[in-house]
Amino acid sequence: MKLSFTLNGVLVRADADPDERAVDLLRDLGALDVKEGCGTGECGACSVLVDGVHKLSCLLLAAQLAGRELTTAAGLGTVAAPHPIQRAFAEHGAVQCGFCTPGMTIAAAALLARNPEPSRLDARRAISGNLCRCTGYVKIVDAVCAAASELSEAPGGETPGAEDQA
Amino acid sequence: MNVVFPRNMAALFKALDEPGARVLAGGTDLLVRLRSHPDSGPATLVGLDRLPALRGVAEDSGWEPGLGTKDGRGDGSPSESVGPGTLHRALRLGAATTHAELLAHPLIRARLPVLAQALADLGSPPIRNMGTLGGNICTASPAGDTLPPLLALGAEVELAAKTGTRRLPLASFLLGPGRTALKPGEVLAAVCVPVPGVDVRQHFEKVGRRDALAVAVVSLAALVRTGHGGKIVEAHLAWGSVGPTVWRCPEVEAALAGRKLSLTALTEAASIVRSQVQPIDDVRASADYRREVAGNLLLRLAMLE
Numbered sequence: 001m002k003l004s005f006t007l008n009g010v011l012v013r014a015d016a017d018p019d020e021r022a023v024d025l026l027r028d029l030g031a032l033d034v035k036e037g038c039g040t041g042e043c044g045a046c047s048v049l050v051d052g053v054h055k056l057s058c059l060l061l062a063a064q065l066a067g068r069e070l071t072t073a074a075g076l077g078t079v080a081a082p083h084p085i086q087r088a089f090a091e092h093g094a095v096q097c098g099f100c101t102p103g104m105t106i107a108a109a110a111l112l113a114r115n116p117e118p119s120r121l122d123a124r125r126a127i128s129g130n131l132c133r134c135t136g137y138v139k140i141v142d143a144v145c146a147a148a149s150e151l152s153e154a155p156g157g158e159t160p161g162a163e164d165q166a
Numbered sequence: 167m168n169v170v171f172p173r174n175m176a177a178l179f180k181a182l183d184e185p186g187a188r189v190l191a192g193g194t195d196l197l198v199r200l201r202s203h204p205d206s207g208p209a210t211l212v213g214l215d216r217l218p219a220l221r222g223v224a225e226d227s228g229w230e231p232g233l234g235t236k237d238g239r240g241d242g243s244p245s246e247s248v249g250p251g252t253l254h255r256a257l258r259l260g261a262a263t264t265h266a267e268l269l270a271h272p273l274i275r276a277r278l279p280v281l282a283q284a285l286a287d288l289g290s291p292p293i294r295n296m297g298t299l300g301g302n303i304c305t306a307s308p309a310g311d312t313l314p315p316l317l318a319l320g321a322e323v324e325l326a327a328k329t330g331t332r333r334l335p336l337a338s339f340l341l342g343p344g345r346t347a348l349k350p351g352e353v354l355a356a357v358c359v360p361v362p363g364v365d366v367r368q369h370f371e372k373v374g375r376r377d378a379l380a381v382a383v384v385s386l387a388a389l390v391r392t393g394h395g396g397k398i399v400e401a402h403l404a405w406g407s408v409g410p411t412v413w414r415c416p417e418v419e420a421a422l423a424g425r426k427l428s429l430t431a432l433t434e435a436a437s438i439v440r441s442q443v444q445p446i447d448d449v450r451a452s453a454d455y456r457r458e459v460a461g462n463l464l465l466r467l468a469m470l471e
Contacts, residue, residue: 001169018167018168018169018211019167019169019200019207021197039198039201040198041194041198041289041292041293042379044290044292047292053266053295054291054292054295055292055295055296056194056292056293056296059192059193059194059197059198059296060193060197060296061169061190061193061197061211061213063169063171063213064171064193064213064215066171107291107292110291125291125378126291128290128291128377128378128379129289129290129291129292129293129378129379130290
């Protein structure tokens, strides 16, 4: 079946089998930052944002992507222009083998979009569906919190209504 | 296998009429199962993604007090009042509403905290963003996290088909592990939940091997209505993961009625639980451990004192 959707800001058209999973289609399209770990929804390595919502591409059919706006880790930022979350992961040693990193950064992006000033507990809960088998969770939480601070201090990053409270 | 995404109820019923059609809600259980048993798959998956009619939370105007519940008083007596100007007797939860959407809904948090507590413990953030309430019910797992709260609350299910709609108490809908009273051509459209009064304390606790993504080893949903002097007027208790379906124990509920909500009364009740419950050994826990925990979870209600 033919479908089209937006992948990291670019409109793509694809031909997918009805029982094809989103993770397989995305990787066939070259989005190798989307990893498959467990294939059963327990590890979070295949995390993507679908219309801004953190979902698992191993539990989505490719057909479910039709008309949606998809963001993978590569859509957050690039090596040349990394997203503050990605830069914080590098700077805080939150990347070891790297396999969980794309999914972790997607989980972090979903958190910061709805909660710009998360506590460490908020950050831990946000990544609770993502496994890091290098077990580098402390540094990952450090990175998420550092990225949150940077983003909330950035010019233009004030939350709406902040002036009213001053 | 084919997959279709109907955009209205008429198209949904037409798709469900096809032989071998099966509803795909959040997919968090179904797609894993289809992948491990590819030959047993349905001919057509009918996705609910594009059907806004099955989503959302609303006051249930169709609720008739007493229908299918043992204490459905709807006369606006003081114990039923939930605050000035807001008398929600029952809420209608669209079956394709995701766990995250329910958890974020102010009416669920304020009126059904026992359900909100279970939803907060269910799966993980992405699982809650995908999985639906209807999916959790129709999967009919003995460990389904929303089932004990919904049964303690006396929820009913609304089953829709081309020929009309019927309502069943959730307790009659769940027949066994993976088995429900859903008929071919039917879809679980909504879950109707009576809202307890403000004098009802609501509590849920799940014991698992870890906090996130844990299949419950034992869970307990409790609604306790207290009256003068902290005496228990009524207790509704429902345990998950200790039997083929959610386990209720009328003996314990009867033993607690009329007692002061206290550790003494709960300790006695817990020993009844341990003598009555018949859990099994499995990969997650032994029957003995489950029996002990099923009683212990009741002791936690002393904190509601």
